[in-house]
Amino acid sequence: MMDKFFKPRSVAIIGASRNPEKVGYVILKNFVSGFKGKIYPINPKADEILGLKAYPSVLNVEDEIDLAVVCVKPEIANKVVEECGKKGIKAIVMITSGYREIGSEGAARERELKEIIERYGIRLIGPNCIGVYVPKTGVDTLFIQDYKMKKPGNGGVAFISQSGAFGLAMLDWMADEGMGISKFVSYGNATDVDESTLLEYLAKDKETKVIAMYLEGIKDGKRFMEAVKKARKSKDIVVFKGGKHKAGQKAAMTHTGSLAGNYLIFSGVLRQLGCVEAKSVEELFDFSQAFCNSEKEKGKKIAIITNGGGFGVIASDFAKDYGLELADFEKKTVDALKDVLPEYASIHNPLDLIGDADAERYKKALEIVSKDKNVSGILVITLLQTVTLDAEVVDVISSFKRKCKKPLVVVASGSEYTKLMVKSLQKEKVAAYPTVERGIKALSKLLM
């Protein structure tokens, strides 16, 4: 059933518009650009929109409709949902706002909505939400102008956010950092589908390796914990909690009406269930990327390989800060490295390949260091602002990573050229980060 939200065969856009400034235009255009199934624009005042025949109501469409996206005015939204019920549509993404969040009039409208969907057995995401984005199938209800945000490509992280604006900003940010996602859902007022429903679905979703969640509060704690427990059997789960302290909790109450609850208890329970807690937005995605792209292992001794001494120093400090230790290299490792490095280089961990290192030197060093039995995980720092290191290092690291059984994380700090390398590494399923601290933190989670 829930599949209809993420891989429908046909979609009706109810409230589709010819006016490029309207939500109903942007959403229709999203589907026209990326969705492979049938698309039915619903608009009683139009014959055709974006080259597609428009219908006055879903009841005028002869074929079966898997999913309806509703973006009409609140005054007629419930009526439209009723029509969906009559048509036999079982999945609705309801963008329309003007429900519970606007006060008592909206709350009454929301009770009516709930009654309708229960009567027809409809599953509904929203209302008052930005909905669903699935890069692989082209389902995309994000009603934002193209020039304002980029959207992530396909990948193994499912991202769930009750908060809409937060979700949008994060998708845009993920796209910029080169991360890919399997599914994104922002579920707004959660009249029907909520965080637990989504967890239950994602637990069985083959496209999803890691579930990343931004949560302010939880509707039904017991059900949520059950859903987490089940999902943890096959997925990594990373949670970022809003409303940790009193100030944040008060804000959360106003924002989504969520009872944020006792943070320490929440945090403890999550840990017991094997979830990883992120303390910031960056951690939410950095840890998700790590679990998605790298092996895990028990142990805390790492090797640091770098072409800049300063970064080796900083990485050593952060390793200590985040509970990791520098491995002592075995004698055979040191001996083998001597053949690879210039004679004036000293062989230590962090291993400084020196500023004139090229991709080949990285390759040899990686092969030698990864065989060291004292080393549980590897942090590779590549400063691409040096003269001799170029794009080839992406191939070297990607090929190496495919056969490496130990956790491996790459760090490269810089602007355009460097970012292109970081994105290329991520495309090759190598966990790559823009700062040493973020890389070390991610590695520490892989070595728990």
Add this chain to the structure above:
Amino acid sequence: MMDKFFKPRSVAIIGASRNPEKVGYVILKNFVSGFKGKIYPINPKADEILGLKAYPSVLNVEDEIDLAVVCVKPEIANKVVEECGKKGIKAIVMITSGYREIGSEGAARERELKEIIERYGIRLIGPNCIGVYVPKTGVDTLFIQDYKMKKPGNGGVAFISQSGAFGLAMLDWMADEGMGISKFVSYGNATDVDESTLLEYLAKDKETKVIAMYLEGIKDGKRFMEAVKKARKSKDIVVFKGGKHKAGQKAAMTHTGSLAGNYLIFSGVLRQLGCVEAKSVEELFDFSQAFCNSEKEKGKKIAIITNGGGFGVIASDFAKDYGLELADFEKKTVDALKDVLPEYASIHNPLDLIGDADAERYKKALEIVSKDKNVSGILVITLLQTVTLDAEVVDVISSFKRKCKKPLVVVASGSEYTKLMVKSLQKEKVAAYPTVERGIKALSKLLM
């Protein structure tokens, strides 16, 4: 004297080359592109390079030379410095490596170098360094291909890094984040000019408002502390220390031969002298940017203004984490805000301007909130992925900031469109950050 490094009237590039792959070509090209004074390429085998007459030695140049950049082979480097002495050149940036850092042979060479510069009264930055970059005057010895790194534009932060590769990566990163600098110096082996010399100079430098330093160790602790004390009279100083823990200290010893010393003592002394310590690379630049672009004030009560509730929740949590509190708005503030916001909005701190806020709503809210006497500082969150908020908000915030006497920090998370806004804000001297955590941390330093 030290002025000759940063605003020379004439420069000799000793080791200038016609081969685009050589350091001596890249450096000459840098000067040709941006430097307004006279440029003398020195190369005994060339008549002309990049359209400029080349000379076999500085001794063949008739005019006065303020600054020499040396990038010849180590075997002839000291001889070349001796010629500079004879020519009366008083400032040398020595890129050439092959000194102390390669062992005993190099150490002997370095002793000889020191003897020569002392004999002629030359001030020398390096050897084994990447040198100096001054966007305003076009002095630029960074020998990296253009496509590999971007360089920051002009601004009020002076950035000093002993480590070269670290410095390059950071410049590239700063450029990407839109930060500007007054001067960059990486001083390598510090045979002559070191961190204290530079502090002494920058203390009096009108172009510099904030001094950002990456330090592994300090050559002369007492002199350094004196220099810091003096510089603090007119500048903010932010320090990021490498080699905090044993692992990092060992690495620092190998890297720059620096005795990192006891970190806690170092940290305590810095604090007493009124420096701000950064715990990461991001903090080094985030705090520097804050001091450069915002007012400071005593107090810890802030107002948070946002167009996304989730970001308000997160910001409230981080405020608590970093020692800030949410101000209670005065009654007249709440009353005035009621006229500005949609009727279903609830007036709280964090102030949610709601997802349909436009620049005008920000303008009104900023004016009202900044007058509240309970508010010491303001965090403005702008989610530009919403439909109604656009570039106009940059003008609104910039104009407002020019008359606002309270610390003000902006947060905008996202990719291209958002980053352009962040950069535009920075150009208008507004402290702007890509994540809530970084914005809150910066604000907390302005409110100490």
